[in-house]
Amino acid sequence: MSRAVLELRNIGGLKGNTRFEFERGRVNEVESANAMGKTSLIRGLAAVLSAPLSHDELIAEAANQGVLRDSLKNIYEKDAASYLRYDGEVQELELRADGSFAKLPQGDERFLLGGLLTPEAKIIRQLLGGDTDFSWVTQRLSFARRYAEAKMIADSELLTAERNLEQLSGRQEALLEQDKIIEAKKAERKELNRQRDELAQRLDEKKREHVERIKRLDGEIETQEQRLGEYQAVARRAQREVTRIEERLASNAEKGEQLANQIGKIDVERIRQEVIANVKRIDDDIAARRSEAAVLAGKRSAFADAKSVLAQRGETSGLCPVCETSTVSVGFLDDKLSQLGAELRQIESAIRDLSGERTRWLQREASASRQIDGLRQELKRLQDDNKELNTRKLQEQRNVQSATKALEQASTRQQELEGERTALQQQTGEWAAEIHDALQKIEARLKGVGDEIATHARRIQEASIVEVYGERVTFEEGRLRLGRWMNKLNGVSEYLDERRHDHEVRAIAEFNAGVKKVMADLGFTEFDQIAIDKQDNRLKVFRPGFVPQPLESLSTSERYSIAIALQIALKNTYLPEVPFFIVDEVVVSYDEERKEKILDYLGKMADDNNLYVVVTRLSPTAGAELSVRAR
């Protein structure tokens, strides 16, 4: 016969160390008078069998049953302990002074629901309170709980996977956002390039326009300079011409004065008189000389005749045929003729000279007239020349004025053109600087946009590789893997849920069958059926004839009867592996006959299932010591 040993230290009302033994396969009755520590024993045993606790519902149940750590320790002591040894197993529970566990057993928290029936047990509370909701039977006690637990883990993993997928989706959205940003940046870059090209084109056009305008202005300026040169040349030439004309006028004036003087100096009358006198003298002289020549000619003719006569006569000398008084010779005649000829020639020469002189005298007058005429003509010519010169001078002076005016205008125009050119250069410089500034800004912005695009592209590249379950994979592969994993987890979750449902249904069926058997074994014939409805997990009680009866209308005794039947069925159905079953004080509510019947049944149950059944009984006749007696 194996035994379980329970050693308690400072548990509840049991101060110090106490030791109890229980026999397996028997009902172990704990007997004592009131306030001797029965409840503390049960709580110490239940605590070491059920700890550690995890579910809130079972922690609450432990609180109801008084087996939570604060309820366990003796209020006068610092620590407490409960040690249970059975079948080679040792379960130890130790509480420190601060209420924490120094040692924890490996109990089964379900024991609080399935293996412990006390006045504070959940079944008793519900039956007394009329609460028919027994869903906790399947949820907390059946395998359904394990499937639900496993499903919860699968769902937790699924939730994690969903979050990971959401994160990936978030990253995908972030990537799309990055793509959008890049597209926007590229559009901005395109626009900036367009603006830059436009500005560059404008700059080129402006430069060309500027060059053309400058060229045109330079051309105009050059033209003006040429004109200025021309006007200056014209003015200088006209001025020189004026000067030259003035010089010529002065010269003419001088010449005119000289001519006038010359004219004044020529006395034509006197010359005429001299000419007349000399012509007369010469005419007279010529006449004289001609008379002399006539005489000589007569002589020469006479001598020639004489000679001719002598010749005719053939004489060389003879009487002078002319004078006929003297003899003459041919020689003589020849001499005479020669002499006369010489004299005639002299006279003729003299006449010719005189004629020449006469002519010269006559010519002198004519010459004087001609000279005067000439001088007058010359004077007139000078006067005409002066008139023309004055006309020309006036004209040239006008030319000078005109050229000077044109020069001034050209100079003004040139200054205007120079000013225009300077202004144009300045304007060109200003807008060129503006365009250059704008171009520099665009270039800077282009560089910035380029950097931003590169940054975003790098981010996209970096974000395209993700770590999914320990492996670095592409974004799409990560999504695929997560999708597959979620499908798998969904499959697991669905499968576990189906299994949970199956077990709930089956466990309820087994439980109901167990209740029915216990009811039959205990001879509880006042009910046709006590069962949990599979549909709503509500406890239904049927009187004979399958007449449903509300819990509220049951007597307390009936409720306790139902409670023991349910608790036994729970133990057998859901906690067959736990070798302990505790019934505390509840049996006191039954009449002696039923009490005995129940104890007998518990004894059979302990024997059949090789259990340690522990039952507390109030025994006013018991001694002062708490005792355990196998029944």
Next chain:
Amino acid sequence: MLSQEDKSALERIIKATPDRDRAKLQQQIREQLAKMLEVLVERGADDVQSSP
């Protein structure tokens, strides 16, 4: 969706783990899920490698 092998593994864990050891049940379920994931990742990698 879920292979018979996966189902059997889950059933073994749920049936064999002592009910009192809730932490162990949770741990074993997590380990089983990790194995499923490992198989899935390996198969996924094979799928990727063998895909045209």
